[in-house]
Amino acid sequence: MPHDFQNLMPAIALRTAHPPLPQAPGPVGVDPFGCTADRLSDDQALIGKDVQFYRKSSLGKRATQVEMPATDRGVLLGVSLRGGHRRRIFDGRHGRTHDFDNGAIYLRSLAVDYKADFCSDFDFMLVEISRTFIERVAIERGAATPELQPLAAHADPVLAHLAHAMVPLLQHPEQACQLFVDQLSLAIGAHLVHRYGHGTALPEDGGKSLRRLPPRSVERAKEMLAARFDGNLSVGEVADACQLSRSHFTRAFRESTGQTPHQWLIERRLERAYALLRDTDLPLAEVAVSCGFCDQSHFTRVFSRATGVTPGVWRRGAAG
CATH class of the missing domain: 1.10.10.60 (Homeodomain-like)
Known part of the structure; x- marks a missing residue:
């Protein structure tokens, strides 16, 4: 595990009291990611200024398809919280099937139209990150502003660990510590820039x-x-x-x-x-x-x- 994350790990198990972070309003019809509300068994959120965390799952409620038009909201990281999920992601008329193990991720720009057929239940941590935040993290780490590499069903143990750390905070937002959420957001942003920034070395x-x-x-x-x-x-x-x-x-x-x-x-x-x-x-x-x-x-x-x-x-x- 990279040095930047080693000393952060012991703090992740701790949950500190403070007034709850702002919550996203409950979905009506279709949520901002194209999921139909009545097909979700879990729909939780912690909303920040530049980084927003969601847990979306369809366990026992089969979600069949999502479509999401392009937006300027930044990038979306998805981390599978359990194995066994399969989806077919379309690029125009062509589709490709991906199998997600526990901890597998996808990463995509929200500036591109998205369509996928779900072949099984899912349980994902979604992290929506603004373009401004990615640019700031890159500059602070001495790197050029990167274009993040799109991924699907890619194993990443670091992001899997960080995503699982957010699960109890989404279940109990009254125990979410702003200081901890900030640190976790920075860790995720730095890892994305370092690992998946196109041609971006961090000397x-x-x-x-x-x-x-x-x-x-x-x-x-x-x-x-x-x-x-x-x-x-x-x-x-x-x-x-x-x-x-x-x-x-x-x-x-x-x-x-x-x-x-x-x-x-x-x-x-x-x-x-x-x-x-x-x-x-x-x-x-x-x-x-x-x-x-x-x-x-x-x-x-x-x-x-x-x-x-x-x-x-x-x-x-x-x-x-």
């Missing part, structure tokens, strides 16, 4: 993009993160305060602290939780809210993952 720049943040910028970033303990803070806001691009800031913060911004914030929450559990008699539900978790259940999951014991067991051990 090493002598470590310039991975250099550490100046101490003043590190402290500024930490102050901003700590001040928004619920995690409802975007990478872009912190990066702007440090006068850096988002991807440069995320990499440089990790080089400086050994953690992504999201991981650093989780550790600070846990530190506050240790102090409250040890020094106060606050109920666990109040400790959870005071530390930026959405509820006691969420607090218990994160705490147990970090320590190996529940908050109640930890508190009894600290008192004894």
Whole structure:
């Protein structure tokens, strides 16, 4: 797995509380991707400014065909969340059949008309990415703006892992952390530019993009993160305060602290939780809210993952 993604992986299992991201309106008739509403068993969405995540599945409700006219919305990445899907994709009058294993992807420009016959049920994570976002990621990584290579039924373990990380957030949008969603979007964009950009090499720049943040910028970033303990803070806001691009800031913060911004914030929450559990008699539900978790259940999951014991067991051990 490329270096850029290795240190991001531990944060993916964590879910942090904040007010839900804006949701797409429920489909009426046919959705923006040509799927008929009554043929979908799952239809979930997290909508951002430049990157939008959807889960679309037809399990038990056979979808037979989709048609989508060209738009200027950017590119669409589809990641199959289970194996066994087959579809016939048409190019004019000619069609080609593709079999999608679990984790197989397709990638296409939304500026081209699309038509496909579905030969079986499907379960896909769709990531709609604006052209502006792709251009910005390419520039920040020192590459020319690429035309992304169209693909169908192509194995990509990195994108499969990132797509599966979004599943619980689409199921529980109230637990979606803006900081984490931003980081995941940047990881997906960087991987697409690096792996599928036509003729776009990403040469090493002598470590310039991975250099550490100046101490003043590190402290500024930490102050901003700590001040928004619920995690409802975007990478872009912190990066702007440090006068850096988002991807440069995320990499440089990790080089400086050994953690992504999201991981650093989780550790600070846990530190506050240790102090409250040890020094106060606050109920666990109040400790959870005071530390930026959405509820006691969420607090218990994160705490147990970090320590190996529940908050109640930890508190009894600290008192004894």
